[in-house]
Amino acid sequence: MKLSSSAFQHNQTIPPKYTCDGGDISPPLTIAEVPEGTKSFALIVDDPDAPSGNWDHWIMWNIEPNLTEILENTIPPTAVQGNNDFKRTDWGGPCPPSGSHRYFFKLYALDRTLILEEGSNKDELLQAMEGHILDRAELIGNYSRKEK
Numbered sequence: 450m451k452l453s454s455s456a457f458q459h460n461q462t463i464p465p466k467y468t469c470d471g472g473d474i475s476p477p478l479t480i481a482e483v484p485e486g487t488k489s490f491a492l493i494v495d496d497p498d499a500p501s502g503n504w505d506h507w508i509m510w511n512i513e514p515n516l517t518e519i520l521e522n523t524i525p526p527t528a529v530q531g532n533n534d535f536k537r538t539d540w541g542g543p544c545p546p547s548g549s550h551r552y553f554f555k556l557y558a559l560d561r562t563l564i565l566e567e568g569s570n571k572d573e574l575l576q577a578m579e580g581h582i583l584d585r586a587e588l589i590g591n592y593s594r595k596e597k
Contacts, residue, residue: 451481452556452586456521462592463552470594475507480556484584487514487558490526491578492548496543497549505533505571506541506552510578511562524589531569538568540567543592554588 456476457463465471480490492514496504507526508531516525524530524539533543543552563577 450483450558451479452554452588453479454554454590455479457590460589461591463517463543463592465544468542468592468594470523471542472522473540473542473544474543475519475540476590477521478519478554478556478588480517480519480586483514484558486560487583489559489562490516490521491555491557491559491563493504493555493568493574494540494552495555495571496545496550496552498545498548500546506535506543506561506567507539508533508571508574510559510565510574513557514558529544529563529565529567531565531567531571542576543590545592545594548587548589549593552590552592554590556586556588558583 467476486531488556491510509528512525512528559581565577
C-alpha cells in the first residue's frame, strides 16, 4: 500500500498552508495499491519530535475502502474522527514551538470497520485495530517554524 500527497514529497517540507502559520487545513492525500479484503482505513498523523512526547495531530477511522484520495481540507463521508492532542476532533496542523519536526502520516488498511465512538483517542483506536491490520503505509513531512 502507498500513501502520498500532491502537496509535499516523502521526507520533504510541508507547505505553510497546511500549518498554524498558514490556513491550518489538512493536506491532500492519495492512497494506492490497497490490499484485497480492505474494509476500511484508519489514519493517524503524529509528531514524535514534540517537546512533551509524541503529539497527535489527526486521528480518523472508518474511511471507505474504495477511496483513492482524501481531498485538501476535507473529511471522507464515512470517516469518524478522534480527539487529537489539541483536544479537538479535526486536523491540527504542524505548529512546532521551535526547531524542525517530523510529521508521520500513517494509513492502516483494516479487515473491518471499527465500532469506536467519535472523540476516542489514539490509544483506543490502536487497541480497536489490533488484529485487524492488513497493511500499513507511511508518509513523512517536515516542518520548521520561522522565528518571529
